[in-house]
Every structure is written in C-alpha cells, then in structure tokens.
Amino acid sequence: MAKLKDTVEYQDAIGSRDDAASAAAGASLIALQRQILDTVGVYEGGAVTAILGALNVAAATGAVGTNKTMMAYLKQLVTEGIARDAVIGAKNTAAATGAISDEKLLMAYIKQIVTESIARDGVIGLKDTAAATGAVTDEDLIMGYIKQLVTEGIARDGVIGLKDTAAATGAISDEKLLMAYIKQIVTEGIARDAVIGLKDTAAASGAVGDEKLLMAYAKQLVTEGIARDAVVGGLTDAASDTVDVSTIVMLLRQIVEAVNNGTGAAIGENLSLVDLLGAFDGGADPQGDIFQALGVDENNSIVDLLGAFDGDADPQGDIFQALGVDENNSVKDLIDIVLAAQLPKLAKKKVDYDGSSGNGQAGVVVPLFTVTGGVKLKLYAICTDDLIEGEGDGTTEVGIVGTTDALIATTTSAAIDEGEIWHDASPDAKVELESVATEYILGDGQNVIQTITTRNITDGTIEFCVEWTPLTADGDVTPVS
Numbered sequence: 001m002a003k004l005k006d007t008v009e010y011q012d013a014i015g016s017r018d019d020a021a022s023a024a025a026g027a028s029l030i031a032l033q034r035q036i037l038d039t040v041g042v043y044e045g046g047a048v049t050a051i052l053g054a055l056n057v058a059a060a061t062g063a064v065g066t067n068k069t070m071m072a073y074l075k076q077l078v079t080e081g082i083a084r085d086a087v088i089g090a091k092n093t094a095a096a097t098g099a100i101s102d103e104k105l106l107m108a109y110i111k112q113i114v115t116e117s118i119a120r121d122g123v124i125g126l127k128d129t130a131a132a133t134g135a136v137t138d139e140d141l142i143m144g145y146i147k148q149l150v151t152e153g154i155a156r157d158g159v160i161g162l163k164d165t166a167a168a169t170g171a172i173s174d175e176k177l178l179m180a181y182i183k184q185i186v187t188e189g190i191a192r193d194a195v196i197g198l199k200d201t202a203a204a205s206g207a208v209g210d211e212k213l214l215m216a217y218a219k220q221l222v223t224e225g226i227a228r229d230a231v232v233g234g235l236t237d238a239a240s241d242t243v244d245v246s247t248i249v250m251l252l253r254q255i256v257e258a259v260n261n262g263t264g265a266a267i268g269e270n271l272s273l274v275d276l277l278g279a280f281d282g283g284a285d286p287q288g289d290i291f292q293a294l295g296v297d298e299n300n301s302i303v304d305l306l307g308a309f310d311g312d313a314d315p316q317g318d319i320f321q322a323l324g325v326d327e328n329n330s331v332k333d334l335i336d337i338v339l340a341a342q343l344p345k346l347a348k349k350k351v352d353y354d355g356s357s358g359n360g361q362a363g364v365v366v367p368l369f370t371v372t373g374g375v376k377l378k379l380y381a382i383c384t385d386d387l388i389e390g391e392g393d394g395t396t397e398v399g400i401v402g403t404t405d406a407l408i409a410t411t412t413s414a415a416i417d418e419g420e421i422w423h424d425a426s427p428d429a430k431v432e433l434e435s436v437a438t439e440y441i442l443g444d445g446q447n448v449i450q451t452i453t454t455r456n457i458t459d460g461t462i463e464f465c466v467e468w469t470p471l472t473a474d475g476d477v478t479p480v481s
Contacts, residue, residue: 230467231343349464349479351450353387353457360457362394365404366450368464371442373475377468378437379407379448381422387413387460394455398464400442404451407440413457422462441471447480 015028022031053069059079060072089105095115096108125141131151132144140148161177167187168180197213203223204216233247240250349368353360358367379398387396394413399406409425420427423436442448448466468477 347466347477355456355458367480369448374471375468375475380465383416385461387416389413389455396452400446
C-alpha cells in the first residue's frame with residue numbers, strides 16, 4: 001500500500017503531457033519545463049538545439065546575425081581569442097627591446113615601455129627632486145635642472161625687472177633694474193634725437209636758430225665748406241685767366257703774373273700776402289710788390305689804391321680802372337660778378353638702391369642728372385654702403401643714352417664697396433688722384449644715367465656729384481629728384 005502511495009506522488013510531481021506552463025508553487029515538472037521553454041522563446045514542438053547549436057556546429061565568423069547558434073558564437077570567441085593571444089602574448093612574455101617590428105607581442109611592448117620608463121625616471125627625476133645648482137654635471141636630473149632654471153629665473157627677475165618697470169632717471173645706482181636702465185636709455189635717446197636729428201635731416205641754411213638740429217648744422221657747415229673750398233682753391237692751383245672756372249688762388253696767381261709783365265719791379269715767388277701787396281713804403285723792395293709794380297704812391301688812400309669809380313685816367317692809377325670795371329658798380333657787385341663767373345657749380349644725387357624700377361632694377365636706367373644747354377663737367381661717384389645683388393655677376397655703368405658707359409665703364413656691381421671711389425671698371429681705392437675724374441663736354445639733353453644689367457641691385461648707396469660749368473647761356477645741370 002505504501003509503495004502504491006509513493007508511485008502516485010511521483011507521478012503527480014512529474015505531471016502529465018497535458019499540463020500547461022506554470023511557475024506556481026506545486027506546479028509539476030512538465031509545467032515548469034513548459035514555463036522555461038516559453039521564457040526562452042521555444043514553443044511546444046520546437047528544438048532547443050536550434051538555438052544552442054550542436055557540439056559539431058562550425059564556429060561563426062564576422063559580424064553577428066540572426067541565423068547563428070550560441071555554440072557557433074562561442075567557437076568564434078574562442079578561435080578569435082586564440083588569435084589575439086598570438087598578438088597580445090602571455091604574462092611571462094619577455095620585454096621587447098630596440099625599435100618596433102611586426103614580430104613583437106603587445107605584452108612585450110608594454111614591458112619595454114615600463115622598463116624604459118623606469119630608466120627614464122632615473123634621468124627625469126621626481127616632483128620632490130631637489131633643484132640643481134652651479135654648472136651642469138652628469139649626475140643632475142632633468143627635474144633638478146628645471147627647478148634650477150626656475151629658481152635662477154626668479155632671481156634674475158629681481159635684476160631685470162618687468163615690462164611695467166618705471167624708467168630710471170639720473171645717475172646709475174645699485175638699486176635700479178635692467179629694464180629701468182633700458183627705458184631710461186630709450187627715453188633719453190628719443191630726447192637726444194630731437195636735438196641731434198637723423199641721417200636724412202636736411203642741411204640748415206642761413207643764420208643759427210633755436211629750432212635747427214645738430215645734424216642740420218653739421219650738414220650746413222660741410223655744404224658751405226665745400227662751396228668755399230671750390231671758390232678759394234688750393235695752394236698748388238696754377239695761374240689761370242679762364243674766368244668762369246678759376247679759383248681765387250688761380251686768379252691771384254694770374255694777377256701776379258700779369259703784374260710781372262707790367263711796369264715796376266717783378267714780383268717774386270713764395271711771398272706772403274703782405275709781400276705781394278706791398279708795405280706802402282714806396283721803396284724798391286728787392287722782391288717787388290703789386291702796388292709798387294703798379295706805380296702806386298705810398299701816401300695814397302684805399303680809395304686811391306682801388307680807384308674812385310670815376311673812370312678817369314688818374315695819374316696814380318687804380319686797380320679797378322686798370323681792370324676795366326664799370327665805375328657804377330659797388331664793391332659787392334664786383335665780388336658777385338667775379339664769383340659768379342669763376343665758381344664751378346655742384347650738383348649732387350644720392351641713390352639708395354632697393355631693386356625697384358629706376359632704383360636698382362635690372363634693365364631700367366637710374367636717372368641721375370638732367371643736362372640743359374652746353375656744359376663742361378666732371379663726375380665723381382663715392383660708395384657709402386656696399387652694393388648688393390643676388391648672384392654676384394651683375395654689372396652697371398654710367399653714361400648717356402646711346403653710350404651708356406661714356407662716363408664710367410661697365411663694372412661688376414658687387415665689386416663696388418663702401419668708401420671706394422668709382423671711376424672705372426675696377427673700383428679698389430678710397431683715395432684717388434683728382435686726375436682720375438675726366439672732364440667731359442655735353443650738349444643739350446645729354447642727360448646722365450646709370451644703367452643696370454642682368455641682376456637687380458637690392459641694397460647699397462652711391463652718392464654722385466657733378467662739378468660743372470655752363471658753356472652756353474642756358475647751360476645747367478640739375479639732379480633728378
């Protein structure tokens with residue numbers, strides 16, 4: 001009887017084929033089975049194998065899909081994991097060394113990075129590495145040097161100062177910062193520029209004034225000095241009676257020679273001005289003097305000596321009358337007439353080359369001077385800054401249209417250096433005889449030009465100066481602005 005009871009209870013626990021799916025307490029095994037299969041989406045009559053897959057199912061490949069079993073995915077994971085192990089390596093894979101390659105494993109590279117990082121730490125140092133001091137050594141760490149730079153930089157800031165440090169004033173001291181001194185120098189330099197002027201400050205003219213700059217006065221002195229030198233002449237100038245080009249020294253020598261051919265005793269050489277004019281003694285000086293040679297009485301006044309502008313044939317004679325000067329001219333008129341006739345004139349042109357058209361560009365002339373009427377001239381060219389051109393084989397010359405090398409022969413541009421006097425194809429000296437400047441006669445419209453061939457002249461400066469004399473009434477030379 002007991003066995004029968006056990007059999008019935010066992011059958012109730014298992015349930016029958018007709019039991020519906022249920023997860024309730026006391027549900028049969030078949031009801032629970034149906035509940036599980038419903039939960040995973042397998043209905044009565046379906047096969048669990050269709051989802052899980054069989055043991056011999058092939059491993060999946062590529063991306064996931066709706067037709068692959070779980071076994072296929074598991075085999076894909078295992079297969080690809082094995083392949084990854086061949087790239088990743090194992091925990092005991094040796095550290096790589098040297099450069100990267102296609103044979104080394106990921107674990108080997110990671111161990112190489114860690115190993116080399118440890119070695120670098122021995123060069124770089126740590127955040128608490130002490131700052132280095134003094135000169136560099138083979139023992140100090142990078143962090144030590146960086147801290148040294150920062151520490152010393154802070155100390156230098158205490159000497160250098162900041163951008164907004166105020167400018168220093170007055171004498172130097174041990175308390176002032178470098179930036180303060182620099183600002184003081186700049187500030188005072190600006191103030192000095194307002195007194196000194198610049199290289200291109202125009203020359204002053206006329207009387208002094210409170211508005212003119214030092215550079216302007218300096219240029220005025222040089223300009224007027226050059227003009228005076230051209231009027232006075234040099235002690236070695238020979239006598240000349242060519243009125244329109246002669247210096248005062250040349251004219252004086254000519255007067256002496258003319259007097260020597262007149263009445264009275266001849267005038268000797270190497271005499272002082274007093275010797276030449278005479279001491280108003282009326283005596284027969286061994287060397288002779290101008291007044292004595294003219295037969296001037298020692299008791300004559302200056303008016304008697306120079307003439308009374310009366311045009312008469314005064315018995316004692318006078319210099320102006322002897323020279324045929326109009327009696328209505330004043331002394332100033334006479335001096336102006338002589339100077340205007342005798343002084344050679346100067347025209348100047350400064351060229352600062354920059355490679356632009358008409359200012360250094362190859363194939364384009366640089367206009368220097370415009371010639372009107374007939375003139376006689378000499379050309380001087382002085383380099384004040386080395387000429388620069390790219391290749392070193394470009395050439396230049398000075399002349400007129402049609403004969404572009406008439407005044408200065410074709411010359412390699414780069415050979416013209418600062419301070420040299422350019423007068424021929426081989427500039428090589430800062431001192432030359434005046435005879436190297438050849439005198440030319442130019443007719444109307446024969447303007448002076450510089451021709452640049454082959455290569456641009458991109459930098460440098462030449463100052464051209466023409467000393468000229470008119471040969472016709474309208475003769476003139478003017479620099480091209």
